[in-house]
Amino acid sequence: MRSGVDRGRLLTAAVAAVPALVAAAHVVPAGTWLSGPRRAWLPALAGVGAPDHVALTFDDGPDPRSTPAFLAALDELAVRATFFVLGEQVLRHRRLSHDIVRRGHELAVHGWTHHRPWRPAPVREAGQLARAAHAVAEVSGVLPTWYRPPYGILTGDRLLAARRTGLRPVLWTAWGRDWTAQATADSVAATVLPDLRGGGTVLLHDTDRHAAPGCWRAALGALPALVGACRAAGLRVGTLDEHDIARPARAVRARTR
Structure with a gap:
């Protein structure tokens, strides 16, 4: 009798733990947003x-009000870049999306919309990401390789x-905080x-x-200085496709100042 009660308690505890495990599986990968640990442990x-x-x-x-100025x-500057598009x-x-490709740039996937993933929604995320990848492939003529989630939150x-969509997640090593009013x-x-x-x-x-x-306009205005600093340090500037992420980076001596 007692063993049956114990099994029942264990089953109840296991069922009660399921929501916590689901939440952990959803949230824990988002810790990769922290740039220091990401660069040290997950360089790719x-x-x-x-x-x-x-x-x-x-x-x-893409945004018809501003993207053409970046292009x-x-x-x-004779530079090609990767555009993570919605x-x-x-x-x-x-037409603007196609123009990005026509000018030699790379299109990558940023999601379908720019939403925050507050709660687990695996079916919605899978469907929207596949839809976004299809839209990019339709415009560019090639299957996209890269995925960067909105806000860099990789749940x-x-x-x-x-x-499932065949995309490689990639975040960043440096950013400009160019989204602020200041x-x-x-x-x-x-x-x-x-x-x-x-x-x-x-x-x-x-x-x-x-x-x-x-x-x-702040990001746009900073481009000449950033590209110039890279070239002064002997560094090429280009797309993620040219970046050779699959190869482990060796020790880097050159650094911009």
Whole structure:
């Protein structure tokens, strides 16, 4: 009799623990948002690649109000970049999305919308990510490789969805905090440069749709200084496709100042 009661208690405890385990599986992977541990323990996820190369990336577009200015600036600098786009924006602005590709840039997946994953929703995440990847493939003519979740929050649901969709998650090693109302070209450059090394991946934004109005001008204005600093250090600047993330980065001597 007692053994039956004990088994019943164990079963009740196990059932009660399920929500906590589900929540942990959802939240724990999001700890990769912390840049220090990410670079040390998960260099591929951090975007660490070839030591003589810097990957330049932009999130949240495409946006017809601002993205064309970035494309013009990149043309002038003779630099190609990776644009992490939102699926809903790609469908709204197909011509602009195609123009990004036509100019030699790489399209990657930022999700379908720019939402925060407060609760586990594996079916929704898988469906939306697959939909976004399809939209990018339709516009670019090639299957996308990279996925960066909105806000850099890589939950268990998003990680599983990326694997099912055949996308490689990648975050960043340096960012410009260019989404704030106080951001300027000088502040963006000053924020990026101390963390900018060969093999690094830089995160900027080519739109203010999910940030302070007009803040994209700060990122745009910082581009010449950032690209110039990389070239002065003997570093190439380009897309994630050129970044060779699969190869473990060796010790890097060159560093921008």
